Amino acid sequence: MRRLLPSLTALFFILLSIPAQAEVIDRIVAVVNNDVVTQSELDTEARGAYTHIDATVPPERRQQVRQQVRGEVLDSLIDKLLVAQRAKELKIKVTEKEIDDAVQEVLDRNKITREALLAGLAETGINEHIYRNTLRSQLLQNKLIAQELRNKVVITDEMARKEHRRRGGGGGATTTAGEAKKGGKQIVYTLQQIGCRWDDIEGRELSPEALTANKEKARERVEKVYQMAKSGGDFASLAAQYSDLMSAADQGNLGALPANELDADMLATVRGLSDGEVSGIIETPNAFQFFKLVKTERKNSEAVKDNAALQPTDDFAQVKNQIIDDLYDTEMKKAFSNWAKELRDNAYIRKM
Structure with missing residues (x-):
């Protein structure tokens, strides 16, 4: 996602350098603080969803469904950009090795080869570059959550019981x-x-x-x-x-x-x-x-x-960890939702 140019003068001279006959094929669809989301980024992010819509939705409803999906994808891109901005403030980064490890975990968990993964992604209109960027965003969000929210969510034994x-x-x-x-x-x-x-x-x-x-x-x-x-x-x-x-x-x-x-x-x-x-x-x-x-x-x-203390607790002991994990996931989603809302409320966001 491109940084906004700090100077309108610089932007003016860049525009002057574009030949008159050149066609501008990209445009800004949202401004998020000092960053922008472009049309090409939105199209790339929505490509898989659009492919699914074209294959499953009747022709007379496709445009309506596409517009709905476009809004949802744009909101998602805005949230990702806000996360990236906050991560940059905190100097949180994701390395290429961490992305490689995440890809390998997907391969191991699903017992498939890298070629099979890429072939499956291609069927939905997603290439390797898009997939790795998606993983990067997820890993960045996970790191940010770990730093910002993890200490705010506590699940006690009594809550689990x-x-x-x-x-x-x-x-x-x-x-x-x-x-x-x-x-x-x-x-x-x-x-x-x-x-x-x-x-x-x-x-x-x-x-x-x-x-x-x-x-x-x-x-x-x-x-x-x-x-x-x-x-x-x-x-x-x-x-x-x-x-x-x-x-x-x-x-x-x-x-x-x-x-x-x-x-x-x-x-x-x-x-x-x-x-x-x-x-x-x-x-x-x-x-x-x-x-x-x-x-x-x-x-x-x-x-x-x-x-x-004398009540039978075997059934609770067997499922305790799973229940705690479930409650933790639920509370983390609530905490993240509130945190993301606070980020949005304090940000300058303008959709074009």
């Missing part, structure tokens, strides 16, 4: 000293759970259409199982057979959970139940769930802490 329970994991309940007053009494719920998910269990990203379809199917499944549970069906057997949640491996058992460790929706659902009663269905970010209250106890806070 809460997420584990939200996903349907059992056991591993703990309370902190601040949450349990010494000598006080606490309500502890022993719960079973059944849930039907609509996201991809392996974590693959789904299209909005696929998510909508999956959600309707999940709703139908959970309502069917719910009626069976309300009609006296054995909850543990139903959980083992129909639930999509991790607790299904333990017949839906979540163990004994202190009330102050349940999230607001879950607590509101179970707090009015009698022992042995089945709750209504609630919607969480990725599933429909309902619960059976096995028993309610009021325990001394210290006893709750001691009992929690």
